[in-house]
Amino acid sequence: MSTRDKIIYALALAAMVLLTRNIYLIARLPGELQQGAIFKIIFFHVPVAATAMFASVFSLAASVLFLITKNFKYDALAVASTEVGLAFLAANLVTGSIWARVIWGVWWAWDVRLTSALVCWLLYAGYLILRQAIEEPTQRATFAAIFSIFAFIDVPIVYLSIRLFRTQHPGPVFFTSQGSFPHDWSMILMWNMFAMMMLAAVLTLVRLREEDAQREIDSLRRMAHAF
Amino acid sequence: MSAVEVEGVWKFYGDFPALRDVRLEAGAGSCLALIGRNGAGKTTLLRIMAGFSRPGRGQVRIFGSPPRETSTRRRMGFIGHGIAVYDELSALENLTLFGRLYGLPDPRRSALEWLERTGLARVRDGLVREFSRGMRQRLAVARAFLHDPGVLLLDEPFTALDDRAIAVLQRLLAEALAAGKTIVMSTHQLREALELASHVALLNRGQVAFHGPRTPEMAADPGLVYARYGEGG
């Protein structure tokens, strides 16, 4: 087993241990006054969102670095972190939806954060679909990187405009009771944030390995066909 | 300083090397025939020389400068697989457009002149989409020569040309050579190319297998270079 594989397994193990501990602690917490047990979903909803944001920053950095250096390992990092970010964003949307269903009785509510997350999800998905549609590796990496830059710039603009929209058309607002967050609850939130990031790191590394293998297959295929 | 210099050029598609350490040069007034099997890398190399894509390693110099520089582009002409003229415009409109893009002092006059020289003067106001194939190809040639480039890069220019177009192109190329222009031409049509060529380069699997002057025996037996340096024809 190579060093990289060992790191992946070690990280995965650590993440699992941490996650198990966190879930145990979270389950033992008393329910929140107004919202009951479902409030605990915030311990997942916020960390996955934060992790997805980190993933998108990573992806942008990787894209820019690829455009500058033309080194494909940055392209692999960009696609790996975007895919992982997509999954975590989906988790964010699903947890938000579940929460909305329990509290408001609706599966979806157009609040600013959920809507922004949905738009981001669409942008990530667009990135991945664009990659799928381009055959040639250098063109694929270059065009995907450029789209990634456009998409990343859009994210704050989208958030601001939806917030402006919502101040004019107020709708349900979630998670307003941030003020009364006890200290040890914040600690658990932080720990779960850490666990989620580790999980994301593991998934990214696994995806990177897959991407390396794919590139090798592609070039072998090209060589076989060319001659 | 040669007109065209290719120094240690590599081109990768993903991890696959389409061109490997290609070194070539063509001096002013010379005509380099680039030959090789399909997939050897001729088109890839020509497009890098023309500045359409960047090499993974190494560099190309046209008159000592990179091909992408504006001043260099003004002195280069390219004919690729497509005719690169607009179907919805007339022959005259097309040439005038390119004349303007190349900053010619009198685009319309240059356009008319080249329509004359390629035998298209009568159909100058016809839309390109109504042209026959031979006419389209002659217009493509006119477009490439219009701005009097010092270096001409041609990708299989004789392929699928009719006799009249072949004659026009050969005449124009010979005149250009006599005027000291440099030509790099990839080709399958060995006979036509080897008549004009002063030098020959054989590309095999992305590498230069042979590069030297064109000898009389090559012109007499076009398959000679392949037989001697390549792998099959």
Place this chain on the structure above:
Amino acid sequence: MNFARLVFIVAAKDLRAELRTKEAVNAALAFALVILLLFSFAFDPSAETTRDIAGGLLWIVFAFAGVLVLNRSFARELANDCLDALIAAPVPAAALFLGKVLANYFLVLAVELVSLPVFGVFYNVPWTSRFWQLMLVVALGTWGLAVIGTVFSALTVNIRLREVMLPLLIYPIMIPALMGAMQLTSDLVVGKPIGPENVAWLKMLAGFDVIYTAVSLLLVETVLVG
């Protein structure tokens, strides 16, 4: 050669080529009218509530029809490998890009300006009451659409399923601009002028245009040459 002059030459070329066949504008116009008609079945045009959302409907029509025009932008260059000739010419990539954006801008604007009176008639809204403010919003919104559309047209020029990919990529990016345009237009077509509550949208729309025009100009050379 003068940069502005080159932009003009490229724009003129695109416009002349398109106006000679009118393929894209005719298709876009027909499409716009069909959507307006379809919307009339989904939303009762005479109801008060429809008037509130009329501005939003209008921009959906503009966005969908506009993409038909934008699709042609770089696709037209593919036909005979004309893109090669343009890239080989001593024209800065930025000039090439701006020329195409300008041409697309005017073509989409033409489709929109023809759709507006039809819209006014179908949905019975006094769209001319704040005419110049409406024109300002249309001008700004269309510029955003033209810039993003032209860049992505270049990005998708030779990939599979181009006609599907282009709208799929454009619309999420356009969301802030479309939102702003919709908000402003909804008020303007029923006669409400742009006031202090709305002006933030106008600023956002302008900001969007400026930011993305700048980013596109920076990146266009990489898109075209790699």
